[in-house]
Amino acid sequence: MEGIGLISLLAAASFAGAGVVRLYPALIEHLCQGTAEPDAGICQTTGNKEVQADLARVVSTNAGRLAVLADGIGKKNTGQVCAQIAMDTILDQYEPYQVLNNPNYLFKTAFYEANRRIQATLGERWGGVSLGVAFMNQTHLYYALAGNIRIALFRHGELIPLSKGQTLDVLAEEAWKEGKISRQEAVWSMEEHRMWNYLGMNGFHEIELCSRPIQLKPKDTVFMATSGIFEELSWSEMEDILAGPGSLQERADAMICAAERKESVQKENGSVIIF
Numbered sequence: 168m169e170g171i172g173l174i175s176l177l178a179a180a181s182f183a184g185a186g187v188v189r190l191y192p193a194l195i196e197h198l199c200q201g202t203a204e205p206d207a208g209i210c211q212t213t214g215n216k217e218v219q220a221d222l223a224r225v226v227s228t229n230a231g232r233l234a235v236l237a238d239g240i241g242k243k244n245t246g247q248v249c250a251q252i253a254m255d256t257i258l259d260q261y262e263p264y265q266v267l268n269n270p271n272y273l274f275k276t277a278f279y280e281a282n283r284r285i286q287a288t289l290g291e292r293w294g295g296v297s298l299g300v301a302f303m304n305q306t307h308l309y310y311a312l313a314g315n316i317r318i319a320l321f322r323h324g325e326l327i328p329l330s331k332g333q334t335l336d337v338l339a340e341e342a343w344k345e346g347k348i349s350r351q352e353a354v355w356s357m358e359e360h361r362m363w364n365y366l367g368m369n370g371f372h373e374i375e376l377c378s379r380p381i382q383l384k385p386k387d388t389v390f391m392a393t394s395g396i397f398e399e400l401s402w403s404e405m406e407d408i409l410a411g412p413g414s415l416q417e418r419a420d421a422m423i424c425a426a427e428r429k430e431s432v433q434k435e436n437g438s439v440i441i442f
Contacts, residue, residue, distance in 0.1 A: 207234075207442040208419030212427055214395045214434030220246030221393050221438040222254045230267040231304035233257075234440050236316055238393040240365060241294025249285050249296040249367055256281035257300055270302045271376050274311035278366065278374050282313075285367040295367025299330065301389050303442075307380035308389060314365035317397045320381065321388040321441075326406040330375060388415070388441060392422075395437025399426040415441045 207225040220239030225232065237253045239246025260277040267273060278298065285295060297314025310318045310329060318330040364372040390409060397405070400422070408421050422439045 206415060207440070208415035208417070209438070209440050210416070210419040210423040211438040212395060212423050212434075212436070214426075214436055215432070216434070216436055218244065218247060219436055220250055221395075221436045222250045223391075223438045223440050224254060224258070225440060225442050226258065226261070228262070228264065230261075230264040231302055232442065233261050233303075234301045234389065234391060234442055236299045236391045236393060236438060236440055238297040238314065238316065238436065238438070239294070240296055240314075240367070241292070245289070245292055245294035246296070248288065249294050252284050252288060253281045253296045253298045253366055256284060257298070267302065267304065270309040271311070273302075274300060274309075274374065274376060278311065278313055279371075282366045282371045286369075289367060295365045297365050297393070299391055301391060303383065303389065306383060308383055308387075309377055309380055311374050311376050313371075313374045315394055317390075317392045319390045321390050321406075321409045322384060322386075324406075324410050326390065326402060326409060328402075329377065329381070391440040393436060393438045395435035396422060396426050396439050399429045399431060399434065399437065409441070 209223045209225065211219060211221055211223065213219045220241070222237045222239075223235070225234045227233075235254055235257050237250035239248070239250035241249060257277045260273060260280065261267075264273070277300075281296075281298065289295075295314075297312070297316050299310070299312040299314075299316030299318055301308065301310040301318055303309075308320070312318065312330050316330065317328070320327045320329055364374075388409065390405070392405075400408075404425060405422065408418055408425060411418060411421065413421070419439050419441050422441075423437065426434070426437050
């Protein structure tokens with residue numbers, strides 16, 4: 168009963184994103200960084216949603232390279248506002264660094280500041296944002312996330328998952344491994360993909376951090392995506408596109424086009440960053 172209580176409590180604290188869905192023609196919006204960021208690809212689609220509430224950015228400084236992917240949550244323009252606050256907060260906190268020796272400290276302080284700003288802006292409205300951040304210096308990769316963003320490493324033709332995501336199925340699996348719930352209770356929850364944590368929620372929890380820095384190898388590529396991509400494409404489909412020809416921007420475009428071709432009735436906003 169203790170396990171069932173845990174899952175019930177988590178389910179009550181989570182949400183099912185509800186927005187206005189209209190079957191508009193899909194729009195592909197290219198956000199190429201141009202000559203300023205030649206080794207990056209960014210592309211987005213609105214899916215079947217009326218509003219694009221994703222934001223994606225890659226910036227390079229003396230400290231290293233930072234990629235930020237925000238997936239706004241909320242009706243009308245609420246998700247857009249939350250995503251913009253999160254993006255601005257991360258970039259503002261990162262900008263002063265000439266050398267970044269402790270990325271996890273930056274992640275923690277920036278995420279909690281973004282959460283505070285979002286809650287102050289929302290007031291009584293419901294909304295928030297899933298946020299994923301990846302930082303790369305000359306030798307290592309670090310990442311952090313709140314909510315449901317996929318972060319992976321593409322190495323030697325293989326797409327290696329890094330992030331787990333903060334959804335109920337992941338939480339149930341971890342609770343089972345720790346002996347807090349039974350295997351059957353975990354199985355019952357494995358199809359439950361609702362988020363139990365995101366920026367802007369009451370009772371915001373700890374963010375997901377990489378347990379240790381990931382040592383980079385030549386030609387390593389970082390891949391980040393929102394739900395409009397990884398819910399439409401299988402892992403092998405994304406892997407095949409990343410292994411394909413063309414620049415990183417062309418592969419990002421191909422990823423979006425492949426998601427657009429899927430016949431799902433309700434497609435979420437989709438964004439991808441490859442760098």
